Amino acid sequence: xxxxxxxxxxxxxxxxxxxxxxxxxxxxxxxxxxxxxxxxxxxxxxxxxxxxxxxxxxxxxxxxxxxxxxxxxxxxxxxxxxxxxxxxxxxxxxxxxxxxxxxxxxxxxxxxxxxxxxxxxxxxxxxxxxxxxxxxxxxxxxxxxxxxxxxxxxxxxxxxxxxxxxxxxxxxxxxxxxxxxxxxxxxxxxxxxxxxxxxxxxxxxxxxxxxxxxxxxxxxxxxxxxxxxxxxxxxxxxxxxxxxxxxxxxxxxxxxxxxxxxxxxxxxxxxxxxxxxxxxxxxxxxxxxxxxxxxxxxxxxxxxxxxxxxxxxxxxxxxxxxxxxxxxxxxxxxxxxxxxxxxxxxxxxxxxxxxxxxxxxxxxxxxxxxxxxxxxxxxxxxxxxxxxxxxxxxxxxxxxxxxxxxxxxxxxxxxxxxxxxxxxxxxxxxxxxxxxxxxxxxxxxxxxxxxxxxxxxxxxxxxxxxxxxxxxxxxxxxxxxxxxxxxxxxxxxxxxxxxxxxxxxxxxxxxxxxxxxxxxx
Ligand code: CTP
Ligand code: MN
Ligand code: MN
Numbered sequence: 001x002x003x004x005x006x007x008x009x010x011x012x013x014x015x016x017x018x019x020x021x022x023x024x025x026x027x028x029x030x031x032x033x034x035x036x037x038x039x040x041x042x043x044x045x046x047x048x049x050x051x052x053x054x055x056x057x058x059x060x061x062x063x064x065x066x067x068x069x070x071x072x073x074x075x076x077x078x079x080x081x082x083x084x085x086x087x088x089x090x091x092x093x094x095x096x097x098x099x100x101x102x103x104x105x106x107x108x109x110x111x112x113x114x115x116x117x118x119x120x121x122x123x124x125x126x127x128x129x130x131x132x133x134x135x136x137x138x139x140x141x142x143x144x145x146x147x148x149x150x151x152x153x154x155x156x157x158x159x160x161x162x163x164x165x166x167x168x169x170x171x172x173x174x175x176x177x178x179x180x181x182x183x184x185x186x187x188x189x190x191x192x193x194x195x196x197x198x199x200x201x202x203x204x205x206x207x208x209x210x211x212x213x214x215x216x217x218x219x220x221x222x223x224x225x226x227x228x229x230x231x232x233x234x235x236x237x238x239x240x241x242x243x244x245x246x247x248x249x250x251x252x253x254x255x256x257x258x259x260x261x262x263x264x265x266x267x268x269x270x271x272x273x274x275x276x277x278x279x280x281x282x283x284x285x286x287x288x289x290x291x292x293x294x295x296x297x298x299x300x301x302x303x304x305x306x307x308x309x310x311x312x313x314x315x316x317x318x319x320x321x322x323x324x325x326x327x328x329x330x331x332x333x334x335x336x337x338x339x340x341x342x343x344x345x346x347x348x349x350x351x352x353x354x355x356x357x358x359x360x361x362x363x364x365x366x367x368x369x370x371x372x373x374x375x376x377x378x379x380x381x382x383x384x385x386x387x388x389x390x391x392x393x394x395x396x397x398x399x400x401x402x403x404x405x406x407x408x409x410x411x412x413x414x415x416x417x418x419x420x421x422x423x424x425x426x427x428x429x430x431x432x433x434x435x436x437x438x439x440x441x442x443x444x445x446x447x448x449x450x451x452x453x454x455x456x457x458x459x460x461x462x463x464x465x466x467x468x469x470x471x472x473x474x475x476x477x478x479x480x481x482x483x484x485x486x487x488x489x490x491x492x493x494x495x496x497x498x499x500x501x502x503x504x505x506x507x508x509x510x511x512x513x514x515x516x517x518x519x520x521x
Pocket of ligand 1: 319320321322326328329330331332333382383460461462463464465468485
């Protein structure tokens with residue numbers, strides 16, 4: 001199996017002020033009490049005292065870690081509250097499974113010459129969030145360590161933060177986009193509704209700006225900044241243009257600067273469109289209507305049928321949002337593989353050609369796994385599987401066609417064939433059945449993966465996007481591993497770790513298994 005070259009390993013920044021040089025008396029393995037790993041928080045302690053205490057502890061046979069890691073069992077701090085320490089740790093290193101203890105535990109243990117049991121009086125107090133809140137259980141800043149179902153108890157806030165995230169994206173400010181997306185995602189994972197600002201105690205990834213938005217909504221029911229954005233002409237226009245298949249922020253912004261505002265103006269303009277954008281604009285009214293699970297199932301049956309014509313034993317798996325349990329999606333994603341590695345090669349061409357011959361394809365863009373356009377790209381973000389982005393022509397069933405209110409007023413194709421509005425009488429409904437467009441354009445992604453990479457591909461194509469991003473970030477920072485949709489590479493052992501199932505990948509990463517329905521980060 002062809003695997004991708006690894007990215008050069010970047011140094012972990014560690015906690016503020018943490019020195020990476022080994023200042024101790026010997027290697028880690030000499031520690032007498034190796035089961036105990038101490039991390040001293042430098043904040044308020046100062047670097048010289050920290051290094052003095054580190055040396056002292058090492059002399060006594062304790063293992064002292066220079067930076068936060070999974071092997072730390074005791075986080076020791078002086079003059080910081082539990083919340084302050086958690087916030088520091090969350091900013092830098094994700095979830096903290098270690099005991100948060102005061103310096104008294106450390107000095108007493110040094111005095112005793114051995115690690116003492118942690119008693120309640122040693123523990124740092126973490127303020128409990130009210131009413132069934134996280135009660136001091138640290139919430140990870142990594143989406144892959146949270147369980148996020150579709151039951152969002154904080155949609156009022158997450159919808160507002162989503163607007164801010166979208167706007168940041170439309171301004172090409174990746175940092176702000178991520179900050180708002182992370183904040184929104186963490187609120188989605190809370191098992192309770194935030195009803196007062198105190199409920200946010202101890203929750204990572206919430207910057208001042210996000211807290212202000214939440215506070216505004218708690219006080220006034222709305223956030224003025226968000227409301228203004230929604231009315232903003234550039235925001236509205238760029239959102240409209242980027243919702244066209246094939247149009248990214250740069251193109252949308254260019255059109256905006258050229259004075260275009262509406263789809264009507266765009267259609268009337270002489271602007272040159274790519275083949276993809278042309279299709280996106282042509283089928284726009286269909287493509288902005290969310291795909292239902294029923295439609296996804298119909299397409300699955302058709303795709304499965306097509307694939308099995310050529311490879312009866314191939315596996316066709318529904319991935320993306322529908323695999324996570326969503327009822328609606330912007331497209332339908334499929335991953336295809338075959339137990340006999342190599343059999344999947346060339347399959348996409350056969351499938352697409354056959355479907356095209358059946359009149360099922362409105363647009364297709366096949367990327368071969370050997371295609372140069374994917375090379376030199378970040379392997380952790382752009383995989384190089386053979387894939388096809390297509391616009392599928394889904395026949396609506398007769399029952400749907402007969403239903404009076406069909407595509408609605410905006411449907412130019414419906415208008416073209418002389419029916420745009422609501423059919424009020426039975427007679428007209430029957431008339432509509434004859435006249436109305438009886439199909440819907442639906443975006444479909446088909447990906448084929450060699451069997452040996454199937455588990456990685458499945459994990460990578462199930463999403464959500466933030467869940468994937470945090471899996472890779474977690475792998476890199478905590479395990480010194482590089483995760484992609486193809487493989488997991490251990491940068492320390494310098495080897496690829498194979499996996500036949502998603503469960504095995506989570507196990508390689510030392511993470512609890514999170515099922516697809518809980519990956520809606
Ligand atoms: N993906 C990817 N490479 C791409 C496109 C998508 O790896 N070129 C992955 C994304 O990271 C995501 C999954 O495929 O995890 C599904 O992507 P997408 O269809 O865009 O999102 P969904 O989560 O399915 O959301 P929706 O229901 O709106 O389609
Ligand atoms: Mn999808
Ligand atoms: Mn997709």
